[in-house]
Amino acid sequence: MDFIERIAEQRIQEAIARGELSDLPGEGRPLPEEDNAMVAPELRMAYRVLKNAGFVPPEIELRREVREVEQLIGTLDDRPEEQRRARLRLSLLMSQLDRSRKTASPLWADPAYQARLLDRLDHGRDSE
Numbered sequence: 001m002d003f004i005e006r007i008a009e010q011r012i013q014e015a016i017a018r019g020e021l022s023d024l025p026g027e028g029r030p031l032p033e034e035d036n037a038m039v040a041p042e043l044r045m046a047y048r049v050l051k052n053a054g055f056v057p058p059e060i061e062l063r064r065e066v067r068e069v070e071q072l073i074g075t076l077d078d079r080p081e082e083q084r085r086a087r088l089r090l091s092l093l094m095s096q097l098d099r100s101r102k103t104a105s106p107l108w109a110d111p112a113y114q115a116r117l118l119d120r121l122d123h124g125r126d127s128e
Contacts, residue, residue: 062097069093073118087118 015021036044047057056064069090076083091114 059097059100062093062100066090066093066097090118 012021034048036047039047050056069086073083073086073090076086
C-alpha cells in the first residue's frame with residue numbers, strides 16, 4: 001500500500017469509528033455495476049469522478065445529440081424544411097462523432113446505408 005492509500009484508509013477508518021458512514025443509502029448492498037468496458041482501465045476512475053460531477057465525455061454528449069435529432073426527424077413528417085435541416089444536423093453530428101473516434105463508422109461512411117437510415121427515420125412513423 002502506498003502513502004496515499006494508507007492515508008485514505010486511515011481516514012475511512014476514522015470516519016467509521018465516528019459513525020459518519022452509518023445509515024447511508026445503499027448501505028450493505030453492492031455498488032451498482034457500471035458499463036465501462038469501453039473505457040481504458042487507467043481512465044475509469046477519472047470518468048467516474050467526472051460523471052458524478054455532472055460532466056460527460058464529448059463523445060457521449062455527441063451520441064446523446066444524435067439520438068435527439070434522430071427522434072426529432074421522426075416527428076417532422078409534415079414539415080419538410082425543418083426535417084431537411086434536422087437531417088443536415090444529423091449528418092454534421094455523425095461527422096463530428098466519426099472524427100472524435102478518429103476512425104469513421106463503416107456503416108455511416110456507406111452512402112447507401114446513410115440514405116436508407118435517413119429514409120427510414122423520415123418514414124418510420126408511417127409504418128407504425
